[in-house]
Amino acid sequence: xxxxxxxxxxxxxxxxxxxxxxxxxxxxxxxxxxxxxxxxxxxxxxxxxxxxxxxxxxxxxxxxxxxxxxxxxxxxxxxxxxxxxxxxxxxxxxxxxxxxxxxxxxxxxxxxxxxxxxxxxxxxxxxxxxxxxxxxxxxxxxxxxxxxxxxxxxxxxxxxxxxxxxxxxxxxxxxxx
Amino acid sequence: xxxxxxxxxxxxxxxxxxxxxxxxxxxxxxxxxxxxxxxxxxxxxxxxxxxxxxxxxxxxxxxxxxxxxxxxxxxxxxxxxxxxxxxxxxxxxxxxxxxxxxxxxxxxxxxxxxxxxxxxxxxxxxxxxxxxxxxxxxxxxxxxxxxxxxxxxxxxxxxxxxxxxxxxxxxxxxxxx
Numbered sequence: 001x002x003x004x005x006x007x008x009x010x011x012x013x014x015x016x017x018x019x020x021x022x023x024x025x026x027x028x029x030x031x032x033x034x035x036x037x038x039x040x041x042x043x044x045x046x047x048x049x050x051x052x053x054x055x056x057x058x059x060x061x062x063x064x065x066x067x068x069x070x071x072x073x074x075x076x077x078x079x080x081x082x083x084x085x086x087x088x089x090x091x092x093x094x095x096x097x098x099x100x101x102x103x104x105x106x107x108x109x110x111x112x113x114x115x116x117x118x119x120x121x122x123x124x125x126x127x128x129x130x131x132x133x134x135x136x137x138x139x140x141x142x143x144x145x146x147x148x149x150x151x152x153x154x155x156x157x158x159x160x161x162x163x164x165x166x167x168x169x170x171x172x173x174x175x176x177x
Numbered sequence: 178x179x180x181x182x183x184x185x186x187x188x189x190x191x192x193x194x195x196x197x198x199x200x201x202x203x204x205x206x207x208x209x210x211x212x213x214x215x216x217x218x219x220x221x222x223x224x225x226x227x228x229x230x231x232x233x234x235x236x237x238x239x240x241x242x243x244x245x246x247x248x249x250x251x252x253x254x255x256x257x258x259x260x261x262x263x264x265x266x267x268x269x270x271x272x273x274x275x276x277x278x279x280x281x282x283x284x285x286x287x288x289x290x291x292x293x294x295x296x297x298x299x300x301x302x303x304x305x306x307x308x309x310x311x312x313x314x315x316x317x318x319x320x321x322x323x324x325x326x327x328x329x330x331x332x333x334x335x336x337x338x339x340x341x342x343x344x345x346x347x348x349x350x351x352x353x354x
Binding site for chain 2: 006007010011013014017018020021024027028031038051078081084088093094102147148150151152154155157158159161162163165166169170172173
């Protein structure tokens, strides 16, 4: 199989998987708003949980707004990947635009990982402030940070820089030809 | 190939985040092993949970292995990132082994994504099959479909193949020079 056909085929699969991830994110957000999601916190050995249907829509909205920056970053990263898959399918491989897309995806994923802490703390403090959550607990401020996401984001940022070098390499090889 | 200062610096930071990600991957299972290890299954509004230490050695091992499985696969992914960070730090950017490592990283992420999708349903079925839970817990689409790691895995496999092309280009350039 030639390289281009291979890339086109697999970019097509990536397209589909990104679409599924996008649908998953939107569906879980819709479920949250519809009251189908359960928020749980663990304090020591005790579990406290609440189903979002027990909250009025305005309070669900506030909780969703707290998660908003994180969800936005994930959505942004998925759109960048969507664009990238589209470009690869068109045969645009070594371009500065692709390198930029990868760097942006990396930054968005790393930020989403860090925003996990804001999401966790924000939900906990808001529910405590509403008088629903019985104990604030002693979780550190970094609780909720998704280190896996931060690491993959950083790695994507580095790969973006690697692709930039590959673009220069391709330009050089073209000028030699 | 001369070392690339920018990539070397960022790869060093990647080392630190790999260490953090590894530490946090095993922080919660370690906490569970040393404090309290419970499994919870939900059906509608009902929650059933059990202290895993009260189970037989076989049941404990199976359930703990299902919980730990994706994390162990994640360790393999971290190892690949560590390898890549080391290669990039030493300036081995456009080399076959870097591209191979990238493809392997993608494959491992894909396997982890698949494991994430099946481990929870398997655990729920196992406790029901062994007669531990009174009913078969709910398994929703949101629990089963976890596309994030599948998407990342696919992306890295594609990018690894893009890097293979860059390696060929670099070799051709060298031959011409």
